[in-house]
Amino acid sequence: MEGKPNYKTKQRTQLLDYMKTVPGQHITVNDVCDYLHRQGVSIGQTTVYRQMERMVDEGIVNKYLIDANSPACFEYVPESDHRTEGVCFHCKCEKCGKLIHMTCEALSGIREHLMEDHGFLLDPRRTVFYGVCEACRTA
Amino acid sequence: MEGKPNYKTKQRTQLLDYMKTVPGQHITVNDVCDYLHRQGVSIGQTTVYRQMERMVDEGIVNKYLIDANSPACFEYVPESDHRTEGVCFHCKCEKCGKLIHMTCEALSGIREHLMEDHGFLLDPRRTVFYGVCEACRTA
DNA sequence: TTGCGTGCAAAGGTTTTGCATGGCA
DNA sequence: TGCCATGCAAAACCTTTGCACGCAA
Numbered sequence: 001m002e003g004k005p006n007y008k009t010k011q012r013t014q015l016l017d018y019m020k021t022v023p024g025q026h027i028t029v030n031d032v033c034d035y036l037h038r039q040g041v042s043i044g045q046t047t048v049y050r051q052m053e054r055m056v057d058e059g060i061v062n063k064y065l066i067d068a069n070s071p072a073c074f075e076y077v078p079e080s081d082h083r084t085e086g087v088c089f090h091c092k093c094e095k096c097g098k099l100i101h102m103t104c105e106a107l108s109g110i111r112e113h114l115m116e117d118h119g120f121l122l123d124p125r126r127t128v129f130y131g132v133c134e135a136c137r138t139a
Numbered sequence: 140m141e142g143k144p145n146y147k148t149k150q151r152t153q154l155l156d157y158m159k160t161v162p163g164q165h166i167t168v169n170d171v172c173d174y175l176h177r178q179g180v181s182i183g184q185t186t187v188y189r190q191m192e193r194m195v196d197e198g199i200v201n202k203y204l205i206d207a208n209s210p211a212c213f214e215y216v217p218e219s220d221h222r223t224e225g226v227c228f229h230c231k232c233e234k235c236g237k238l239i240h241m242t243c244e245a246l247s248g249i250r251e252h253l254m255e256d257h258g259f260l261l262d263p264r265r266t267v268f269y270g271v272c273e274a275c276r277t278a
Numbered sequence: 279t280t281g282c283g284t285g286c287a288a289a290g291g292t293t294t295t296g297c298a299t300g301g302c303a
Numbered sequence: 304t305g306c307c308a309t310g311c312a313a314a315a316c317c318t319t320t321g322c323a324c325g326c327a328a
Binding site for chain 2: 310
């Protein structure tokens, strides 16, 4: 599966440990650096970028591109989700900018529909539903 | 529908005229500037950015984010697509870049589901499904 | 010991912003 | 005439790259 070496460095371990404490949440590179620095742990942001890229390749972390000028979001994929191939969708509110992160049967059905009826293999990591959230709509 | 003023400036007209000549194609801000400058037309890239944003708000242009460090792509939406009043969805192939327009009952059901079960008002003009089209998938 | 990982600084590129000027209504 | 749009320059921002050093194997 992989031919590259992969040292178990202190930084990788600390980064991965942190990601595991926030499964299913969207974390930016800055979030990681801020958190670890507050914990007194020293890690360079370049290292976080490189380790994140590696973990995405390994399939243990997902990368999301929400908006052009928002930083990339990373999310730890729990091993239980590995097996069920958990599909997570994102809704972005155009008013308040809030990102809603949802896992839903009906939405998973979209994938199947697109595949079966349109031959289109949907990539939920890149797909964002834009609209207006409930709070902004009722306001 | 809109409260903002919208002057018919020379730059907006020329930008829009150009976009209309390349419907369904993805155009970057640089593409526009280069093309218009070759035509001897003077336009600042800041103006292109601002007019593009406005046209996206108006729903006559779609904005696509293909990759994190690629410039945003814009695409003119033909008026025939306008009239479908939000039941037209777009799928963008990450491999070949092809844009697929689809009008489909099952997809319209997504809107209702998101509204009823999640309180989220979907804006189909801004929402693009990313994935791999049938041709690229079987290749 | 070998060579991979790290981290600082700097570069690279896209997009936004400040502000004075010019043009549409 | 009154605003809005324009455009230049500069800023802001995220991400990548170069290179020397340190650490895992």
